[in-house]
Amino acid sequence: MYEFDWSSIPGALPFLWEGMKVSLGITACAVLFGIAWGTLLAMARLSSIKPLAWLAAGYVNLFRAIPLVMVLLWFFLIVPQVLRGFFNLDPNTDVRLASALVGFALFEAAYYSEIIRAGIQSVPKGQISAASALGMSYAQAMRLVVLPQAFRNMVPLLLTQAIVLFQDTSLVYVSALADFFGAAYKVGDRDGRLVELLLFAGAVYFLICFAASQAVRHYQKKLNAHAAH
Amino acid sequence: MISIQNVSKHYGAFQVLTDCSTEVKKGEVIVVCGPSGSGKSTLIKCVNGLEPFQSGTITVDGISVGDPKTDLPRLRSRVGMVFQHFELFPHMSITDNLTIAQIKVLGRGRDAATDKGLKLLDRVGLKAHADKFPGQLSGGQQQRVAIARALAMDPICMLFDEPTSALDPEMINEVLDVMVELAQEGMTMMCVTHEMGFAKKVANRILFMDKGQIVEDDAKDAFFGNPRSERARQFLAKILTH
């Protein structure tokens, strides 16, 4: 019978917290970049300029058809080389974090762009007509009229995606980054207490994501009640 | 003011407008009517370039709408348009609805724009609602705000696309009253509407459309007295008994 021994956890908490900060940092960057780049992709996909729409569709379909872990590995192995080549970087500069972030954000942007595209399409066409009829350019109509409404409708979905994204950050451990999961793995490996550490890490992910989903659900209820009145 | 010459438009093989021509002079009020699907909305949306058309010419105040060199946003900012479903911006307060285009399109200062917006809001009888959101107003009130929003741009003419057909009957008159007043002040107006009471009161001419063609373009009295086409006669008989 396996004897649980949790004693290595308290001492490792500061190290684990450092890992959690990396995970949260990656999540925040990827959410911000994913929404920004995803918005551009969504607008390109809905654009009447066909080649632009095709390019965006190709990008989205490509990234949605490849497992995240592969994208991360490629960006771990290839992008640092490319960056070194292009910018003549000092071989000692650690570009792994940047590389993981870029790959991760490019990947997540594909998912965000689909959410945002649906959000843009949920705004009635008449709103663009009304904005145009007032003399707004297409860009103004998008920025002032369509996107604010689209984002308001999308907030719950965007937050839910952020929760998925936070879980996905655990995959950056393949790039040997000390994110929360990677940190837990390291501690467990070092102390021969992998089972305990992985259970602990799982519990922490669960608590954070569960609490966050409850918060989103609560927010959505409020939003629906607001829309109904 | 508005000149429509031999305008045709099709979606693929489907002909929506066929060789439409008419003229709206400064200060004139033109009512456009006709059965559903006859192309009324399409025609009126061609006037400010919201719908492109394949042949013919439309000029507004001497500016050609179909000319690729025309600055369409600029032209549209001078042509007011009111929609069937109001199309107020639901995420903005009534005041912001009235001022946003003045500020962003005309480059007016916020104070001047607010002043102007509130004056027009007062004029349509809704001054007390300035800080509300569109969703908090009734349909009739929203449509009056939409008219005020268009007027805030100091338009040279106004286009209306069935402004009262989405309204409950008891709200129709509050919107028509605003439109009648506007007409009597000399605004150039092109109105798609089936409100024949409104037409009788202020229209100079009535256009009757059927299957993408303007089949009648009569002075008001001639139209109500004795329209030439059988279709228009049937149409009138039907809507006047309602």
Ligand SMILES: Nc1ncnc2c1ncn2[C@@H]1O[C@H](COP(=O)(O)OP(=O)(O)OP(=O)(O)O)[C@@H](O)[C@H]1O
């Ligand atoms: N994007 C489009 N593609 C194809 N056909 C269209 C499109 N928009 C409109 N139509 C068709 O063009 C015709 C004219 O439409 P339009 O909306 O101008 O009619 P209308 O006279 O305003 O009718 P209603 O009284 O119902 O508003 C209709 O038969 C409609 O089905």
Ligand SMILES: [Mg+2]
């Ligand atoms: Mg119509």
